Amino acid sequence: MLYRTDSSxxxxxxxxxxxxxxxxxxxxxxxxxxxxSAVKPLFITNHLLNSLSKPDHEWFLSxxxxxxxxxGEVLYNADDEMKYVYFPLSGFISLLVDIVDAPxxxxxxxxxxxxxxxxxxxxxxxxxxQSIVQGSGxxxxxxxxxxxxxxxxxxxxxxxxxxxxxxxxLQLAQIGACNCFHExxxxxxxxxxxxxxxxxxxxxxxxxxxxxKMLGVRRSSITIAAGVLQQQGLIxxxxxxxxxxxxxxxxxxxxxxxxxxxxxxxxxxAKPSEQTKSINPFN
Amino acid sequence: MLYRTDSSxxxxxxxxxxxxxxxxxxxxxxxxxxxxSAVKPLFITNHLLNSLSKPDHEWFLSxxxxxxxxxGEVLYNADDEMKYVYFPLSGFISLLVDIVDAPxxxxxxxxxxxxxxxxxxxxxxxxxxQSIVQGSGxxxxxxxxxxxxxxxxxxxxxxxxxxxxxxxxLQLAQIGACNCFHExxxxxxxxxxxxxxxxxxxxxxxxxxxxxKMLGVRRSSITIAAGVLQQQGLIxxxxxxxxxxxxxxxxxxxxxxxxxxxxxxxxxxAKPSEQTKSINPFN
DNA sequence: GCGCCTCTGTTCGGTATCAAACATAAATTC
DNA sequence: GAATTTATGTTTGATACCGAACAGAGGCGC
Numbered sequence: 001m002l003y004r005t006d007s008s009x010x011x012x013x014x015x016x017x018x019x020x021x022x023x024x025x026x027x028x029x030x031x032x033x034x035x036x037s038a039v040k041p042l043f044i045t046n047h048l049l050n051s052l053s054k055p056d057h058e059w060f061l062s063x064x065x066x067x068x069x070x071x072g073e074v075l076y077n078a079d080d081e082m083k084y085v086y087f088p089l090s091g092f093i094s095l096l097v098d099i100v101d102a103p104x105x106x107x108x109x110x111x112x113x114x115x116x117x118x119x120x121x122x123x124x125x126x127x128x129x130q131s132i133v134q135g136s137g138x139x140x141x142x143x144x145x146x147x148x149x150x151x152x153x154x155x156x157x158x159x160x161x162x163x164x165x166x167x168x169x170l171q172l173a174q175i176g177a178c179n180c181f182h183e184x185x186x187x188x189x190x191x192x193x194x195x196x197x198x199x200x201x202x203x204x205x206x207x208x209x210x211x212x213k214m215l216g217v218r219r220s221s222i223t224i225a226a227g228v229l230q231q232q233g234l235i236x237x238x239x240x241x242x243x244x245x246x247x248x249x250x251x252x253x254x255x256x257x258x259x260x261x262x263x264x265x266x267x268x269x270a271k272p273s274e275q276t277k278s279i280n281p282f283n
Numbered sequence: 284m285l286y287r288t289d290s291s292x293x294x295x296x297x298x299x300x301x302x303x304x305x306x307x308x309x310x311x312x313x314x315x316x317x318x319x320s321a322v323k324p325l326f327i328t329n330h331l332l333n334s335l336s337k338p339d340h341e342w343f344l345s346x347x348x349x350x351x352x353x354x355g356e357v358l359y360n361a362d363d364e365m366k367y368v369y370f371p372l373s374g375f376i377s378l379l380v381d382i383v384d385a386p387x388x389x390x391x392x393x394x395x396x397x398x399x400x401x402x403x404x405x406x407x408x409x410x411x412x413q414s415i416v417q418g419s420g421x422x423x424x425x426x427x428x429x430x431x432x433x434x435x436x437x438x439x440x441x442x443x444x445x446x447x448x449x450x451x452x453l454q455l456a457q458i459g460a461c462n463c464f465h466e467x468x469x470x471x472x473x474x475x476x477x478x479x480x481x482x483x484x485x486x487x488x489x490x491x492x493x494x495x496k497m498l499g500v501r502r503s504s505i506t507i508a509a510g511v512l513q514q515q516g517l518i519x520x521x522x523x524x525x526x527x528x529x530x531x532x533x534x535x536x537x538x539x540x541x542x543x544x545x546x547x548x549x550x551x552x553a554k555p556s557e558q559t560k561s562i563n564p565f566n
Numbered sequence: 567g568c569g570c571c572t573c574t575g576t577t578c579g580g581t582a583t584c585a586a587a588c589a590t591a592a593a594t595t596c
Numbered sequence: 597g598a599a600t601t602t603a604t605g606t607t608t609g610a611t612a613c614c615g616a617a618c619a620g621a622g623g624c625g626c
Contacts, residue, residue, distance in 0.1 A: 097456045100539040102464035107456045119452070122445040124551065128453050162405040169402075169452050170411050173380045173390045176459020180499060181385035183582070207603065216463060218584065223604060239592065239603055256383040268407065466612075490573065501614065506574060522573055522622065 044200055046087040046140060047113045051160055051270050059150075060087070064142040069093070069133040071205055075116065076127040082144045085117030086110075091137030092198035094214060095129040105179060105216035106191075107172055109134070111198025113265060114164060120148050121161040134214070135199045160270070167268045171261050178257040184217055188225045189254040191215060192235070192244070194261070202244045206237075229253070327483055329370040329423060330396045334443055334553050342433075343370070347425040352376070352416040354488060358399065359410040365427045368400030369393075374420030375481035377497060378412040388462060388499035389474075390455055392417070394481025396548060397447055403431050404444040417497070418482045443553070450551045454544050461540040467500055469538040471508045474498060475518070475525070476533055476541045485527045489520075512536070 049060050069075075069091035076082070078098065086093065088111050095108035107129065110116050116131055125144060151158050178187060191214060195204060208226065212219040229235045234249040235242055244250065251258070332343050352358075352374035359365070361381065369376065371394050378391035390412065393399050399414055408427060434441050461470060474497060478487060491509065495502040512518045517532040518525055527533065534541070 095456075097460040099457060099460045099464065099543070102460065105460050105463060107459055119449060122449045123442050124446065124449045128449070129456060159406050163407065165448070165452075166402060166405045166407045166411070169448075169455060172452060172455040172459060173378075173412060174382060176390055176455060176462065177380040177382045177385065177388050177499075179459065179463045180388060181382065209603075216460075219604090220585095220606080221583070223606085227605080237604095260382070492573075502574085503576080503615095504613070506576085510575080520574095 044089045044112055044138075046089060046115070047269070048115055048160060048164060049087055049140070052157060056154065056157065060140070060142070063146055063150075064140040066138055067141045069135075069137055069139050071133055071136040073133040075131040075133065078127065078130050080127045082117055082120060082125045082127050084141045085115060085120065085144055085147045087115045087140040087142070088112050088198070089138040089140065090135075090200055091133060091139050092135040092195070094132050094134040096132065096214075097129055103216050104130070104213060106214040107175055107179075108168060109194050109198065111135070112200075113198070113269075114168070115161075117144060117147065118161050118165050118168065120144060121151055121158060121165060134210075135195065135204055137199075163268050163270075167265050170264050174257055174260060174264070178255060179216065182255045182257065184215065184221050185225045185228060186253070186255040187215055188222065189229065189250050190258040192229075192242070193247070193250055193254055193258045196244050196247070196250075204242055205240050206242050207240045327372045327395055327421075329372060329398070330552070331398055331443060331447060332370055332423070335440060339437065339440065343423070343425070346429055346433075347423040349421055350424045352418075352420055352422050354416055354419040356416040357413070358416065359414040361410065361413050363410045365400055365403060365408045365410050367424045368398060368403065368427055368430045370398045370423040370425070371395050371481070372421040372423065373418075373483055374416060374422050375418040375478070376414050377417040378414055379497075380412055386499050387413070387496060389497040390458055390462075391451060392477050392481065394418075395483075396481070396552075397451070398444075400427060400430065401444050401448050401451065403427060404434055404441060404448060417493075418478065418487055420482075446551050446553075450548050453547050457540055457543060457547070461538060462499065465538045465540065467498065467504050468508045468511060469536070470498055471505065472512070472533050472537040473541040475512075475527070476530070476537055477544070479527050479530070479533075487525055488523050489525050490523045 049057050052060070064087070066089070069086075069088070075086065075093065090112070092109060092111035093116055094106045095110065096104045097107045098104045110131075117127075119126075119128055125148070151161065178190065182190075188211065191211070195206070196202070208222040209219050211222045211226075215222070226235070226237060229250075230237065232249065232253070234246045234253065235244055237243065332340050335343070347370070349372075352369075352371070358369065358376065373395070375392060375394035376399055377389045378393065379387045380390045381387045393414075400410075402409075402411055408431070434444065461473065465473075471494065474494070478489070479485070491505040492502050494505045494509075498505070509518070509520060512533075513520065515532065515536070517529050517536065518527055520526065
């Protein structure tokens, strides 16, 4: 099964000398107007916003700013006050848990299928987990208060965010179990697939060190697992640049948790009215 | 630090020949009227309901039924339709995750500090995880639809349930990380403490087999870890009956995740107006 | 009392992963 | 081009836990 059918969209990102990507990064909506150089896929929209009515969607666009998320940037630490909410477009964000006597571990991933800050809809303006940028790229940023007020008055929005919260909870439980039981090899693949979806590119920036932190394992374990994938011809990598060569291969090398997470999303988040028919929501 | 200061309340439960507890289990509210034989602590109330205004609390009591939860009973499987919501009193419930190619594992615990069915407040009437009774005892049960309607019209209730959902999400993330990193020995202790709080008794029924399923490990690993605790004089056990001898000892033998979970709860769920001043909410 | 079942204790070898090094190799700085 | 930094490759030994099996032991039914 091939979950992601739009890989033709996955153009290669520009790559600067230091291995980080050079993204366009302009005033609001530039991405909608195709004033985009060749390095990024066109028309990346946020799927949640896209699920709203057209007027609502436009309201959001006019009340938010397009910003650039830079790899490694710490948007929030756990328990910070929530000043902004983020709707990722081409960038994406890791949610990390840190407990005493243990390395940190990623328990959630937020790309253009979701948002950072949905817990405002639970009446809590603190951030539940550390949130760091895992893929450079663009996002829409909005004042938390503005978002919160809109939630009060807009029932369809509230329902959408509630559904998203339900999905995120389920994924927390699922990823928790996966991290606990499945082997590093498979978990790495799951993770690459989830990142691939949100990066909208077959190439992204990721050192083994960083991957190790996400999966809560040693760096050298990643080196070994990634080496296997490279030998199998599924990926190539060099000094932080990972290239996805075969999604199909990866999907069969992954544990089922990748597919399960997609299913949970699809089942609970309404498809945008007249969007493409790709099987998964990441496009 | 001693989180639970009410251990004098923790009277010993009645014990039937087959090792299961014989609970009183009567019509609604009998527990409030002290028509209770000596085997259970008096006045166990549900802390969420207790946090509501008095009229609201009474509305809930008059619209729910006191039922008995029997050890091992499967209240829901994952994705079942939610027919009833449960507010545990002396009983408590495990939330289990099952993924492909792995044993099941507990990702949440619901006792009289919480409820089963809070996700209705997210507009979803399906159950996120398998829910099985882990400690026999009483609970208030209410029609899911009745609860749902009440949510619509009662803003303080909605806020309370939202806060509880926030707490549960955080605990999912935290327990997920704990299961992943901390050793069986410590996790077992965390788990005993969490159960002790919800059982309201120093003695409860639990086989090693069952514990192993909760922690996602082999039965013999539990036997070894529990043996250590017994040698240290913190617990005794025999054929399913576990006796807590020293909470203080257990609390210092546990990983910090137990205390962290308590803190999250206390920080986010308002204390009932004129309740006791015990440090944790389980009383 | 006898047999049965459930629960617990213990053993064996196997392995995924850890922890801590150290070696190479590519990019970046000067 | 040399020096430094960053990223990857590889080794070594230790260990927590697994999987499977079997042996005792307490309680229950007959």
